[in-house]
Amino acid sequence: xxxxxxxxxxxxxxxxxxxxxxPYFSFAKWILCSQGLVRYLYPTDIELKxxxxxxxxxxxxxxxxxxxxxxxxxxxxxxNIDIKLKFTKVSILDVVHLRFYTEYQWLIDFSVYTIIxxxxxxxxxxxxxLKEEINLSMMWCSLVIIFAIKTLFSLTVQYFKSDESEGxxxxxxxxxxxxxxxxxxxxxxxxxxxxxxxxxxxDSFNTSASNFLSEQGLSxxxxxxxxxxxxxxxxxxxxxxALFTFPGLRIAKMHYDLLKxxxxxxxxxxxxxxxxxxxxxxxxxxxxxxxxxxxxxxxFSGMASPLLTDQAFDALRLIITIAVMCWKIILMPSYMQAxxxxxxxxxxxxxxxxxxxxxxxxxxxxGAVFYYLCVVSLQYMAPIIMAIFLTLMYKTLGEFSWxxxxxxxxxxxxxxxKVPESIISDDQSIKKSAQQFQLAFxxxxxxxxxxxxxxxxxxxxxxxxxxYFATTAVGMVYHSYFTDTY
Numbered sequence: 001x002x003x004x005x006x007x008x009x010x011x012x013x014x015x016x017x018x019x020x021x022x023p024y025f026s027f028a029k030w031i032l033c034s035q036g037l038v039r040y041l042y043p044t045d046i047e048l049k050x051x052x053x054x055x056x057x058x059x060x061x062x063x064x065x066x067x068x069x070x071x072x073x074x075x076x077x078x079x080n081i082d083i084k085l086k087f088t089k090v091s092i093l094d095v096v097h098l099r100f101y102t103e104y105q106w107l108i109d110f111s112v113y114t115i116i117x118x119x120x121x122x123x124x125x126x127x128x129x130l131k132e133e134i135n136l137s138m139m140w141c142s143l144v145i146i147f148a149i150k151t152l153f154s155l156t157v158q159y160f161k162s163d164e165s166e167g168x169x170x171x172x173x174x175x176x177x178x179x180x181x182x183x184x185x186x187x188x189x190x191x192x193x194x195x196x197x198x199x200x201x202x203d204s205f206n207t208s209a210s211n212f213l214s215e216q217g218l219s220x221x222x223x224x225x226x227x228x229x230x231x232x233x234x235x236x237x238x239x240x241x242a243l244f245t246f247p248g249l250r251i252a253k254m255h256y257d258l259l260k261x262x263x264x265x266x267x268x269x270x271x272x273x274x275x276x277x278x279x280x281x282x283x284x285x286x287x288x289x290x291x292x293x294x295x296x297x298x299x300f301s302g303m304a305s306p307l308l309t310d311q312a313f314d315a316l317r318l319i320i321t322i323a324v325m326c327w328k329i330i331l332m333p334s335y336m337q338a339x340x341x342x343x344x345x346x347x348x349x350x351x352x353x354x355x356x357x358x359x360x361x362x363x364x365x366x367g368a369v370f371y372y373l374c375v376v377s378l379q380y381m382a383p384i385i386m387a388i389f390l391t392l393m394y395k396t397l398g399e400f401s402w403x404x405x406x407x408x409x410x411x412x413x414x415x416x417x418k419v420p421e422s423i424i425s426d427d428q429s430i431k432k433s434a435q436q437f438q439l440a441f442x443x444x445x446x447x448x449x450x451x452x453x454x455x456x457x458x459x460x461x462x463x464x465x466x467x468y469f470a471t472t473a474v475g476m477v478y479h480s481y482f483t484d485t486y
Contacts, residue, residue: 006124007136014117028108032377033092035333039373040085040343042366045073048359052077076356083347085366090340095374103151104374104381110147111385114140118392122402138396141389148382148389152243155378159246172242175474179241179467183234195288196462198233201455202226208447237463241471247379248471249478250339254380256479257338257345275331276476278324279469285317286462314400321391321465325384332380339376343369383468390461397453 043051054075095101114137121137159168191199255276262268285291295308308316343366350357350365395402 005133006128007121007133010117010120010124011136011140014113018113022109026105026109027112028105029092029095031108031332032095032336032373033090035336037090037333037337037340038087039090039094039340039370040087040366042343042363043083043085045075045359048077048081048083048362049075051081051083072360074358074360076358077362079353079355079357080351082351085344085347090370090373094370098371098374100151100155100374100378103154104378107144107147107151107378107385108381111144111389114144114389122396135396138393141393144389145386145393148386149240149243151378152247152382155375156243156246168246172245175245175471176238176242179470180234180238182241183237183463184230187230187234192288195286195292195458197451197455197458198230199455201452202229204449204451205447208449208452212447233459240463241467244383244467244471247383248468249475250376250379251335252472252475253479254335254338254376255472256476257341258334261338261341275327276472277469278327279465279472282321282324282465283462283469285320286458291317311401315402318391318395318400319402321461322388325388325391328384329381332377335380336373336377340369340373383464387461387464387468390457390464394454394457394461397450397457399450 048054054077117140118137121135156172159165159172186194187198191197255272258272259269262272292310292313296306296310296313299306346365346369350362394400
């Protein structure tokens with residue numbers, strides 16, 4: 001029986017596409033360089049001197065001496081200096097030198113390639129159902145999630161390397177512990193209230209693992225206690241919450257700036273606020289009394305049956321989750337422009353201050369905004385990408401269907417097959433190795449059943465959506481009431 005089949009062909013074709021077309025076509029470049037984003041240029045020394053009325057003759061000898069010594073000329077200008085920043089469109093030559101650009105391009109482009117592989121595999125399996133093959137698209141999705149977590153971890157580590165980031169480190173640790181405690185409380189909520197599927201997943205895993213160990217001649221009452229498993233899930237949730245903290249604060253800041261930008265356009269503000277609270281509806285979609293029972297149990301007047309079946313509700317929840325996250329991606333250029341406009345807001349805030357500032361500090365204040373564009377882009381995209389691909393894995397490994405019908409688990413698929421002796425012969429080492437791999441794969445499937453995957457990825461998907469909303473909501477409150485600086 002083929003272990004990979006057509007999926008291997010799809011994977012090899014996509015690897016070839018990445019090698020041949022990757023250097024020439026990039027969705028990550030297209031988002032930043034083809035959506036009309038503009039960046040603001042910091043004023044040069046000559047422009048600052050002209051505006052501040054600094055005599056050139058007095059500075060000429062000093063400048064020549066500094067140039068000979070290889071030092072940068074430094075002079076002071078008033079903080080309330082009247083500067084009009086020039087702007088230009090963001091080009092590929094500008095962004096390739098930015099910090100974390102390589103990580104940004106790889107994460108976005110690899111996510112696009114993975115979506116193509118997943119979609120092609122799903123279309124193929126709709127005509128030729130998966131039998132005993134390994135779903136390689138799940139390996140692609142797993143790599144995307146690993147890359148996203150690694151990227152968020154790399155960004156968070158930067159706050160622990162600098163001696164000037166004590167406040168950021170404290171915020172990260174406090175929020176991580178807070179989300180750990182929150183995860184502990186959520187994990188004790190009854191399944192009839194919050195349908196994460198963890199109770200069913202643990203029962204299935206405990207039973208199948210015990211049966212597997214018994215078949216191997218080992219006595220065991222179960223691999224681990226429920227308390228230990230939930231503790232490690234809570235620890236993972238707390239770590240992920242710490243990684244989501246500063247992306248959430250950044251997204252909230254950009255949203256706050258967008259609201260100020262469209263202060264006179266009430267319709268635009270309303271649409272932005274609706275987009276902001278959409279993840280909250282994803283969170284309550286897992287609350288059984290509010291969502292599932294309301295749509296699949298309650299019978300409204302004039303109707304003979306509920307609005308949706310359980311299978312249709314599961315499919316609708318998956319589709320809405322992906323649709324909301326895709327809408328966030330569509331809004332990304334607007335949020336990135338709001339971030340780039342922060343250079344203008346910094347200058348405007350500076351004009352309200354008294355005193356003087358050096359030309360280097362003023363130029364750095366403006367230039368630093370564009371310098372961290374890819375960092376902000378990663379903070380915006382990484383949580384969204386994680387939510388999308390956790391949802392895709394939840395759908396596939398949980399054996400759901402996009403059209404609302406459950407893919408039903410077959411009892412024969414979860415049983416451990418016997419290897420026919422006629423297949424394995426001494427002079428067929430390749431076939432023997434393949435058959436052993438197939439047997440090991442079937443053993444693994446017998447332990448990690450559909451219910452286990454539904455519990456793990458159901459919790460992962462819901463927790464990711466919850467963190468996205470919680471961190472952005474906390475950030476919105478912070479920027480609205482406790483700070484107004486740039």
